[in-house]
Amino acid sequence: xxxxxxxxxxxKVVSTFSExxxxxxxGEMNALCWQRNLDGDFSEIVAKLCLRExxxxxxxxxxxxxxxxxxxxxxxxxxxxxxxxxxxxGASPSLNLLKCYERDDEFDFISTDVYSFHVDRSPIATDxxxxxxxxxxxxxVSNTQAEQKILIPEIRAKLKELHDGPEIExxxxxxxxxxxxxxxxxxxxxxxxxxxxxxxxxxxxxxxxEVLPCVHRAPVENDGEYRLLLIC
Numbered sequence: 001x002x003x004x005x006x007x008x009x010x011x012k013v014v015s016t017f018s019e020x021x022x023x024x025x026x027g028e029m030n031a032l033c034w035q036r037n038l039d040g041d042f043s044e045i046v047a048k049l050c051l052r053e054x055x056x057x058x059x060x061x062x063x064x065x066x067x068x069x070x071x072x073x074x075x076x077x078x079x080x081x082x083x084x085x086x087x088x089x090g091a092s093p094s095l096n097l098l099k100c101y102e103r104d105d106e107f108d109f110i111s112t113d114v115y116s117f118h119v120d121r122s123p124i125a126t127d128x129x130x131x132x133x134x135x136x137x138x139x140x141v142s143n144t145q146a147e148q149k150i151l152i153p154e155i156r157a158k159l160k161e162l163h164d165g166p167e168i169e170x171x172x173x174x175x176x177x178x179x180x181x182x183x184x185x186x187x188x189x190x191x192x193x194x195x196x197x198x199x200x201x202x203x204x205x206x207x208x209x210e211v212l213p214c215v216h217r218a219p220v221e222n223d224g225e226y227r228l229l230l231i232c
Contacts, residue, residue, distance in 0.1 A: 005033050008192060010142045010214075017085050020201055025211040030203035031140055038197035040075030042134040044068060046228050049097050058095040058228075079133065082199060082230055086129060091232045093129065098227040101218055109158050110149055110179060115220065117146060117183040117191075119213035121205040128202040128214070128231070130194070135227030136219035137194045140202070143212045145189035149182045150174050181205075183215050193219075199230075 006013045009028045020034045086093040104113040149155050163173045174180045202214035
């Protein structure tokens with residue numbers, strides 16, 4: 001097990017799903033980890049699934065239809081159980097087979113794709129849940145080690161050049177284009193990789209949230225390897 005998780009003030013490690021969903025974020029802590037060492041062959045599931053687009057949603061029926069070995073079946077039961085736990089909790093989990101996400105390369109000074117460190121925003125009280133079963137895993141970083149890109153003078157100046165409207169509408173322009181969600185790491189920042197098999201709950205920016213939202217990013221995928229990711 002990775003002791004980095006419990007050593008971080010940003011992360012609280014729990015041992016059950018109930019703890020994961022019932023523990024409140026507080027202070028610097030805006031990431032909860034149900035730390036697990038999963039059995040089963042998740043690579044077999046990935047090999048037998050069919051990628052139809054760069055991102056393909058996999059239904060429980062798709063999983064159940066697979067002919068798997070004993071270890072592959074163990075992995076399938078773990079995924080189905082995770083999906084059910086989250087659905088029973090009231091979330092809407094999605095299992096994705098991923099080749100890659102769409103890139104945002106419109107500007108050379110800011111990007112709004114998920115490979116950029118960012119936070120999630122919601123109009124309602126919710127959290128982001130995710131678990132990588134196979135492939136490269138996401139990273140998070142402490143809010144003290146990152147800065148909103150829109151607050152960096154050079155980037156803010158360029159965004160003002162892009163904004164075709166009165167000054168009073170500039171902040172709305174930033175939100176409407178999701179520029180305010182993205183962060184630049186400090187030079188001494190130390191991102192933490194979320195690893196495989198752990199189920200994470202990350203704080204989201206919403207009106208009732210009492211902590212800062214969790215800054216995170218999707219990883220650059222490993223060459224020739226698909227990711228299997230649960231997210232909601």
